[in-house]
Every structure is written in structure tokens, then in C-alpha cells.
Amino acid sequence: MTDLLDTNGIKILAADDDRIVRRIVVAKLTGLGYDVTEAQDGQEALDILESGNIPDLLITDSLMPRVGGLELVRNVRKSQNAAVASLPVIMLTSRQGERDIIEGLETGLDDYVTKPFSPDELAARVRTALWRARR
Template sequence: MCAMVLVADDDPRHAEGIRRYLVADGHETTVVHDGRAALDAARQGRPDLLILDVMMPGMDGLEVCRTLRRESDVLVLMLTARSTERDLLLGLELGADDYLTKPFSPRELVARTRTLLRRASRGVPEATAGSSRQIGRISVDRVGHQVTVDGEPIECTRGEFAILAAMSEQPDRVFTRAQLLHHTRGLDRSSTERTIDVHVMNLRRKVEADPRRPEQLLTVHGVGYKLTLGPTS
């Protein structure tokens, strides 16, 4: 699958290494070295995927992601240092689709790129009578990629929507974190179950009346999470 990929990394040698591997995999690849240039290039070039380093001069990767998510649905693969878990979690909250922690192998980067592009290429499924699911106060429309709570639409990232969509198909089923990782991006050895915890935490802020006392998106300790109808009275 050939795609247009934008690489934003302030280390020229590192960025060039990424570019060479992506080109060898058949992708048209552009490189920039600061956040402002990344934002401008993403707006003008409309890439299929943005590989975005967190630490960059002028405008960091988190700010670039935050800005783009207000105006674009471009895939974002974020690069972050192992010591900056806070940046990683914030990046997911801002709408990054996946992340890699440094150091990583170029082959892993290419594999992760393929996974993201393959998932995106599946597109929106054909409309069917059963495309929408109502679970208590929460409605999930898989075709329209829309979530509503008490009839009010809420904004979800790709990862958040994937989790709700999977769980809405089987209410009251307990999903392990590994199973939910599979639904969000496919199983990757370096993905962490912490990613799912962050998505669930963010979802509770959006769908629960009191995120500290969830009534529908519940934790099953030692196992994972489940989506229930909630209180019936």
C-alpha cells in the first residue's frame, strides 16, 4: 500500500533514516524538522500519515497534534522517549492513533505504519440495519462513526471509538486489555495495556455522569472492562 507520509523530527539523521525505510516500503515521504513546518506541511500536503516527534523546537508534537485534531482526521503516529510517559498519555488523549517509544527499530516503525494504514483503508462499513447500538444512555453508530449520550453527540478519538464500538457489540462481556488493544490497532508487542487504561479514563469523562463512579463503563478487577446498561431505575 503506497501512502503519503509526513515525518516531523528535529534530528536530521534520525528523520532521514525513517524516510529511507518508508521509501523502501513504497511510501512517498516528506521530512520536516520543526512543529510549525509540520503543521504547515500537513495542512498543505494532506498526508495519509504523520509521524510526529514529541520534542521539537518552535511548536512541540503535542501542540501540533492538538491543533490538527481540530481540523483534520490525519493518522498520527507519535514518537516519544521512554522517560516521558506523561507526554505519551497526553498524546493519546489529544487524538494520536499510535505511538512508538525511543529507541525503536526502523522495521518496527514500518510495521506500525502498515498496521495504521491498513486499518484506515478498511474505510466505513456499508450501512446496515444493525449498525447502531443503544446501551443504556450510550448510542454507538458504527457507520456514522458517532457516539451520543442521552442524545447529545460527543467527540471520540479513533481509539476511544474503537473500544466503545467493540464493547457495544457484546454488552456485559468482559474484555481484557489485550483484546481491546487488538480492536484499537492490532496486537503489537510494544503496545502497553496502559494505553487502554488511558482510553477508558478519557471515555469515562465523556460518557459517565460521574467519571469517578462509573455506571456503564466498568472495571472488572484483574480482568479488564465491560460496557453495561447501567442502572435500570
């Protein structure tokens, strides 16, 4: 996985309605060299994806106004655009019940991180998801 230490040019879309959570995610990942775009909810994330600005990975919250995280993931997975449909997705959420995790994974998540979260652990999961996606 050492080939993934070069984060130059890797784009991440972070969708969360909590500005503080977005700030933590952006600070950690941009500090590692990733190019991070923020979305305030699932609808804004969909708009970004539909505009053709396709990241290498999506991080999304579950509970957001307009379009929630699971609905966002369903839209991503059924996209006609193969680059969007195959996008690695990490759910970053306070929902930590077994049912929530299973539903998320069955919807098409690649990983599930519960809040409160460690920015270092999130970064490690991002690296792993990107590594798997590029194999």
C-alpha cells in the same frame, strides 16, 4: 492487511528536529515504497498541511522547536479540513513515561513509538495505522 502491501502513492509526513532520525525514517519508509516528506519541526509540518499537501499519515516527534508534537496533534485534530483532522498520527519520541504516553493518546495519537526505535517496528505500525484508517 495484505492489501496494504501496495504502498504506491501513499504519502507520509515525518516531523522531527533530529536529522538522523528523519534520515532513518525516510530511508526505511521510502525503501518500502512510501512517498515521505520531511519537516524539521511542528511549524513546518503545519505549513505543509495548510498548503493543502495532505499526507495519508503523520509521524511526529514530541520535543521540537517552535511547535512541539502534542501542539501539532492538537492543531491537526481541531482542523476544519476533515482530511487533516482524521489523519492517522504516530508519535515517535524519547518521552516514554506513562504520563507522556497517556497525554499523547488523549491528545489524539493513533500510536506511540519510543526512541530508540526499530525501523521495522515503525514500518509495521505505519502499515497498521494506515490499514485502520482505510477501513
